[in-house]
């Protein structure tokens with residue numbers, strides 16, 4: 001075969017997508033899989049949002065099936081502007097905002113926009129799977145800074161400072177976080193702004209879960225005037241409105257960054273999914289969004305509590321903290337993994353094959369995630385969450401016997 005580019009070998013597969021493939025195959029064979037692995041909520045899109053979308057598509061078939069401007073429909077950009085004012089009390093101008101094909105495209109285009117070859121991108125270890133790969137695709141180098149459970153998975157400012165070099169171009173992190181569920185503390189967020197000012201580096205904040213908070217509150221970087229010049233925020237409609245398959249997100253940031261993202265987007269996706277943009281306009285009506293958030297948060301919080309309780313009850317040797325946000329409980333399973341003599345990756349693969357419970361191995365999120373397991377709590381109702389954790393206990397007990 002003719003040679004592929006060297007980049008193909010340098011980019012890693014996403015363990016989460018690989019697990020999804022495995023789950024899909026097992027389901028095709030008729031197995032009932034307890035889905036504690038992907039960030040796919042089990043709630044469907046809100047009925048009212050869907051009705052609006054269908055009506056609008058019927059009413060204006062041409063618009064609904066056409067390209068939109070690369071930046072996005074004016075109506076959705078204005079709705080986002082208003083949403084950021086209502087929920088975040090921040091003012092974002094239209095030239096500081098661009099629509100993307102989910103946060104995934106936003107993250108990749110940001111990497112291409114701010115990173116040059118051999119630049120360094122500081123990311124937390126563990127962190128979301130796409131961050132290091134985006135850096136690699138951009139020709140840059142991901143630099144990993146440990147976060148750990150003893151520090152509540154808060155970024156350690158001194159440790160970050162130790163990793164800054166003349167090549168450091170940006171720090172990228174999520175709040176609330178995937179896989180750890182931690183919310184950035186205000187003092188830590190402010191210290192990150194100090195670093196970005198002192199060293200003149202970008203802060204890229206992944207706000208995918210900014211509305212999925214069960215305790216505490218989101219730190220809006222753009223509320224700090226001094227942060228706006230160097231902070232780029234990535235967002236998505238995949239999580240709070242559960243529109244994962246619609247593939248829609250947005251980025252706000254300094255206008256030069258947004259203009260560059262728009263330029264690249266002309267060649268990556270040209271424009272984003274039009275029906276998704278129409279649906280987003282309705283979702284972003286403040287009263288609609290408040291209603292949906294109230295409903296969603298009630299369900300997710302209860303599932304989060306059930307997951308935490310079940311892990312404490314059935315897997316008492318797992319070390320974990322109750323996640324304050326997002327969709328995941330991240331547990332250090334070292335004690336069990338030693339007993340069953342499996343790595344976290346082997347555990348994940350055998351568990352889904354033998355007990356039909358899907359989880360994600362912690363090492364998929366970085367070296368420091370080794371020996372951990374990420375459990376998603378939004379993909380199943382409480383009874384199946386409990387059943388899944390019980391099956392994991394059974395799996396471990398059988399392996400020890």
Ligand SMILES: Cc1ncc(COP(=O)(O)O)c(C=O)c1O
Pocket residue numbers: 039101102103104105128174177178206208235236237238244248249
């Ligand atoms: C932190 C974080 N960022 C980005 C994404 C990508 O989301 P999407 O491309 O669906 O918007 C995810 C998905 O799980 C995520 O957890």
